[in-house]
Amino acid sequence: MAIKAVCFDIDGTLLNDIKSVQKSTQKAIKELHQQGILVGVATGRGPSFINRFMENLELDFAVSYNGQYIFTRDQVIYANALSKKDLYRVIKYASNKRREISLGTETGLVGSNIINMGTSRFGQLVSRLIPKEWARTVQRSFKHVVRRIKPQNHSNLLTIVQKPIYQVVLVATKEETQVLREKFPQLTITRSSPYSADLIAKNMSKLAGIRRVGRYFGFDVQEVMAFGDSDNDLEMLAGVGIGVAMGNGTEEAKKAAAYTTSSNNQDGIAKALAHYGLIHLENDINFSSSDDNFNKVRDFHELMDGRLQDIPQAFDPIQASHRANFKIEELVEFLYASQTSSADFEQSIASLHRALDQAVAKVKQTPPSKDALLGQVDALADLLYFSYGSFTLMGVDPKPIFDSVHEANMGKVFPDGKAHFDPATGKILKPADWHQHFAPEPAISLELDRQIRKAQARQKQREQQKED
Incomplete structure (x- = not known):
């Protein structure tokens, strides 16, 4: 199925460890936009943090607060505030347990100094630099120091909750997650940090938010590629068409995803997009063409056999x-799809044989080309032109069809991570589960239905204009 939208988690995914967006990612987003693919983020962060990325990267949408608050650059699509009753219960729990807590408003997190510092750009950078074995000691010491300087006053939160609150962030260890779920069964408890839990409305998630975005823009969740690295990405990675886990992600994220790429510091986003043929990843060794379809097929051959000319x-x-012979097989499939009866197919094949004989007689009348490269390229260019001509006469836009076929071909890697070849012809073989997971026909069928509906709508509009 063709990918119509790509979305990224932010921390540990869109951002590298120094909290910047890699140049390869910035370039990839521009290429996606040039192809008409929507690009956005799905994150536990709030709108105020996301806005700079919306502008700088020209993102199309943002699923913030884990699906509770969704917006484009122009308007808010969805906002689901938590009930006051639930908020009072969570604040009381935090007060009794002496836990730091922050509330997610339309403008940002309000409340705990510890959480606010931890989610700040500086705090996130420092946390990346601390060795993992020191993390708990540093966390305990940091909380102790901050509390002594300025302990949190939970009563102040009762004033804040008079405004719409979309998410609660509560300091809690990973082991306490289940305790919170039992204490607050009417809420969803998820995590994007080892030190805190995110509390949102029941049945809400990044995936649910992406579904809402899809209804707004007109795409299905199976037409989405999503990137993530943390526990709050698991449902999203497993539920979209293609889930990609970052190399720096948790083991749970990698298990939930269809594919694991390099880390957020090693061009992981660009490499995964190139792996699935959505962009062309340039390098200094191999040339690239102005024909994007050629570049995608080149990426395919580089992945499968590593041989590039x-x-x-x-x-x-x-x-x-x-x-x-590969092309002949496709021509026979073309004729077979055109039959109305077995007799028609046999007649078409007989005609193909006659055409082959006639072509042989025709080319033999001319002396063989002294330049084999010129002759082969000229013939292939004519084949390409004839293919485009056939699409033109059928009224079909081949670009999204090609993209679906390319995605399917990129799935021909076997479980051992390698491509397998027919020993006689060298043709790339298909894994046993290829038809189940990668066969392009369902995606092509959906795309043809879309093109037909769009064409009918145009025709209807033209008829209405004539009547007017």
Whole structure:
């Protein structure tokens, strides 16, 4: 199925460890936009933190507060404030347990100095620099120091809750997550930090937020690629069309995802998008073409067999025969799809044989080309032109169809992480589960239905204009 939207978690995903967006990611987002693919974020962060990315990266949407508050650059799509009753109960719990707590308002987190510092750019940077074995000691010492300087006054929160609150952030260890779920069964408890829990409305999540965005823009959740690294990304990674876990992500995130890429410091986002053929990842060794479809197929061959030809070179007779046979198989499939009866198909095949004989007789009348590369390229270019001509006469836009086929081909890697080849022809083989998970026909069918509906709507509009 063609990908129509891509969304990123922010911390540990869109941002690297020094809290900046890598240049490869910035370039990738521009390429996605050029293809008409929507780009956004799905995060536990609030709107005030996200706004700078919305502007700087020209993002199309933001699922903030784990799906509680959703907006575009122009308007708020959805806002689901927590009930006052639930908020009072959580604040009372935090007060009794002497826990730091912050409330997510439309403008940002309000409450705990510890949480506010921990979620700040400075705090996030420091936390990345602390060795993991020191984390608990540093956490306990830091909380003790802050409390002595300025302990949290929970009573002040009762005034804040008079405004809409979309998320609660409560300092709690990972082991306490289940305790909170039992204490507050009417809320969803999720985590994006080892030190705190996020409390939101029941049945809400990043995935639920993405579904709402899809209804707004007109795409299905299976047409989404999502990137994440933490526990609050698990449902999203498992529920979208393609879930990608960052190399620096938790083991749970990697298990939930369809694919694990490099870390947030090693161009992980760009590499995954290139792996699935949504962008072309340039390097200094291999050339790239102005034809984006060519670049995608080149990425496919680099992934499958690692052999790329940078200097133009003709196929030898055996290789040329194999390539021609691949095309013949597709032509036969084309005729088979066109049949109305078995007799029609047999007649079409007989016609194909006659056409082949006629073509042989025709080309034999001319002397063989002294330049094999020129002759092969000229013939292939004509084939490409004929293919586009066929799409033109059918009234079908081939770009999204090509993208679906490319995504399917990129799924031909076997469980051992390698491509397998037919020993005789060198054709790339398909894994046993390829048809179940990657076959492009369902996505092509959906895309053709979309193009037909769109064309019918245009035709209806033209008819109405004539009547007017």
